[in-house]
Amino acid sequence: MPLTTATDARTTEAVSTAVLNLLLPHHRTTGDRSAPAGAFPHQLRQIGGYVRRNQPVVFTLPGFPCKSPNPAKVLGHLPDQGERLSLAFLDSLCAGIGEIHAPGARVVICSDGHVFGDLVRVPDEHVDAYSDALSRLISELRLDHLSVFDLRDVLGDLPHPAKRAWVQDRYAPGLDTLHSEVRTDERTLALYRGITRFLLDDTADFTGTRSALQRECRRRAYDVIQRSRAWGALVAEHHPRSVRLSIHPQPAGAPKFGIRLLDAPDAWTTPWHSTALRRADGTWRLLPRAEAAGLGRLVTRDGRPSHFEQGPGGPV
Secondary structure, eight states: OOHHHHHHHHHHHHHHHHHHHHHGGGBOOSSOTTOOGGGOHHHHHHHHHHHHHTOOEEEEEEEOOOOOSOTTTOSOSSOOHHHHHHHHHHHHHHHHHHTTSTTOEEEEEEEOHHHHTTTTTOOHHHHHHHHHHHHHHHHHTTOTTEEEEOHHHHHTTSOHHHHHHHHHHHHOOOHHHHHHHHHHOHHHHHHHHHHHHHHHHHOOOOOSOHHHHHHHHHHHHHHHHHHHHHHHHHHHHHSTTOEEEESSOOOTTOSSEEBOOSOOSSTTOOGGGSEEEEOTTSOEEEEOHHHHHTTSEEEEETTEEEEEEOOTTOOO
């Protein structure tokens, strides 16, 4: 092997490892959080492809769909301080990568609210308002490393139910396949249980019994996973070389890298299922609105509720 080729290979490996090391402190996982960069071969290979071509590293992050419909968890249906902090974090991560890899990096936020809106009981107009507000935040805060991608970029002004049907028919796996996976695969079972719990927690107006709600949420959880797989396949088709991030916990070595956006009580909490609390020491934490309200005072921004803030000496 020529010396220059060997040197280039070593440089690519070193830069790719350094980039991944920036992500590792924010790994969202239910397993070992001390895994080294070498335990993530998928991500090293994908990052290395961009490094070799001297191109910006592109990350895709399905998420930021819409706010939970449960008012005990969130402040409203529009982005607030939780999203603002999370977007700023992602942009700063890209800026940090730029100090290691000169072309830098960017994150494409694949906002999937319309994919799931009917399943999580959120009106499509609220999904549109949330996604549009995300784009405005990115522009207003000058987060130049971020962009938003949603079904409107793929299917334009087609009615939302038709968009969902198109995605499901074209990309979704069969329910029989998912039922089998939940029975036999531990990770799929954990995902199914986590989504079922979220659906239960997000339901604020169910009039039947608790057991009936549990049955309905278990059924809907399969639909959510089905459409999540479909959305992931669509995103991969449109961004085929991207490094796939996930807001769900992922073990070391998985094809997707789970990323934690803000401090939270567990590995599943997201800004759109919670409210931001600024603690007395200046740090931030995501909590359900009802819990955050008991710890601090409500702060408004631009005439809308933004977050809660503790006073000096308040509980942390």
